[in-house]
Amino acid sequence: MPVSSNRLVRKTRLFSAIVVATNVLGNFALSWGMKHGAALDGSPLSFVLVVFNPWVLVGITLLAGWVLSRMALLSWADLSYVIPVTSVGFVLNAIMGAVFLGETISPMRWMGTLCIVGGTVLVGLTAPKTER
């Protein structure tokens, strides 16, 4: 049976939100930086220099926050909960692409978005911790 208290559920929602936000914003900052100034030409030096692009630096910092917050979340929440719930990031990535990069969202993509949000909510309503 589920063994989750209200406290644990609130904490889980908060950390899930942090995991999704740091992942989506981190990826966006990296991708923005790579398109605006930063460049990798394959030489070892370019891998060092790319870090001095402010957008790339922000992206790396956010992704470090993503790894640490996800690690904390997994210290209590089931993996089979965390995986589908944090998948809502796919949707936010698509929306960021539409808003900031001018990509169009087809009806099929809206259907996909609805499915992901539906699946996220469905799993989000289950107890985050079940094992043992």
Next chain:
Amino acid sequence: MSPWVYVAIIVVSTVASDLLQSWEMKRQGEVMHFGIGSLLRTLLSKAPLIASVVFLAVSFYAFLALLQVSDLSFAVPATALSLVAETILARLLLKERVTAARWAGTALVTVGVYLLAL
């Protein structure tokens, strides 16, 4: 190299990374005070967590390599196979109770990822 070789590397390393991280963090117990320093110390002092970061890096670079030989609309849904694989392995190896609602939700998310890439 066939794109499916990269897909296989990505799925296997993502699954390995997440299983190792979830398993070791459950052993550590619930994090009560969120401190960046203490989380970093845990991350760097436990072999399964170090291995999980290595697998994460492998998966990241294999994804970049995949994007050079295939479209994003192939890469994203192909690597979404890891969602289903991880849920099955979470039940078998981590002994989680994957309820009907979780299976349905995970299936919906996977279908959604495919539609998003069309």
